[in-house]
Amino acid sequence: MKQLLKSSLTCLMSIAALLACNNQKSTVDEGDENLIEDDATHYHEQEIAEGVTWDDDEIEVFMKSAGMIDKMQIKLGDLVKEKAELEAVGGYAEQIQRDHAHSLENLKKIAQEKGVTISGTLDAKHQAKIDSMMLIDDHFDREFLKMMVKAHKKDITMYQNAMQSISFQHPVKDWIDSNIPKLQQHQFTAQRLLDDENLFPETASDAP
The missing domain is CATH 1.20.1260.10 (Ferritin, core subunit, four-helix bundle)
Structure with missing residues (x-):
């Protein structure tokens, strides 16, 4: 009985670790996308500040x-x-x-x-x-x-x-x-x- 409980706990911990890893990857991916968008916005704002005004x-x-x-x-x-x-x-x-x-x-x-x-x-x-x-x-x-x-x-x-x-x-x-x-x-x-x-x-x- 103890051995079965121990095995179940080990399995649950593995699943939890896998879910946490996926969540972390998703967060990193979203962060990368946000970083790219932020860089583009910053670059555009910098151009405006430096006098890029042509329409x-x-x-x-x-x-x-x-x-x-x-x-x-x-x-x-x-x-x-x-x-x-x-x-x-x-x-x-x-x-x-x-x-x-x-x-x-x-x-x-x-x-x-x-x-x-x-x-x-x-x-x-x-x-x-x-x-x-x-x-x-x-x-x-x-x-x-x-x-x-x-x-x-x-x-x-x-x-x-x-x-x-x-x-x-x-x-x-x-x-x-x-x-x-x-x-x-x-x-x-x-x-x-x-x-x-x-x-x-x-x-x-x-x-x-």
Whole structure:
């Protein structure tokens, strides 16, 4: 009789321990979920405190502007390949085209997901830049590179500002993050070519 009672007590204790373990696991799982939600809320509150204020309309304006930049660079690449005299400049234009074509393709996917329409044609402002380059005959390569240095400097500032102003939850933020290094490389390469005395000896002779 004592042995039976002892066995029953042992069994009950095992069941109680198993139930306690399951309850503890459930509590931990719920705690993990709450922790993730709390982290996301904290991150969002921190963004607001740091000045992340862009709403959907402002993000849409940025995306459309970025699309214009991509399309202008692609179209400009065609012009440069026709008019460039230096092989290095033509090669640089081809790289610009590839990078911006890839950028535009990915941007359009995000835009479609968010219900944003990326225009298929250039606006008057960006078309005017293409037209002005078409009129240049003398020192075309050098003028094109100077334009690239200036334009990419402005674009990088625009993208960095967007990076600081858009919520981490918006997919375009990852797109911006992946594009900034490419824009910086484009600017660096244009400046390096521009400073190459073998390509532009007249620039070196003008230096003090």
